[in-house]
Amino acid sequence: MQTKKRDRLGRAHSNGYKAGLTGKTKEKCPYQNTDAKSEWLGGWRDALTDKNLGLFKL
Numbered sequence: 001m002q003t004k005k006r007d008r009l010g011r012a013h014s015n016g017y018k019a020g021l022t023g024k025t026k027e028k029c030p031y032q033n034t035d036a037k038s039e040w041l042g043g044w045r046d047a048l049t050d051k052n053l054g055l056f057k058l
Contacts, residue, residue: 016047
């Protein structure tokens with residue numbers, strides 16, 4: 001049970017990271033569940049930080 005939950009949240013984080021790298025706004029978050037939405041936004045913020053540090057040039 002824990003593995004499925006972790007994978008789902010990890011996937012939400014990954015999708016948020018990808019969205020952040022492509023320049024999508026945080027309002028485009030597809031999740032309604034509080035935990036998944038939190039993970040997605042965390043990934044989105046991480047991507048913006050990485051872009052601002054110059055790790056990615058898109």
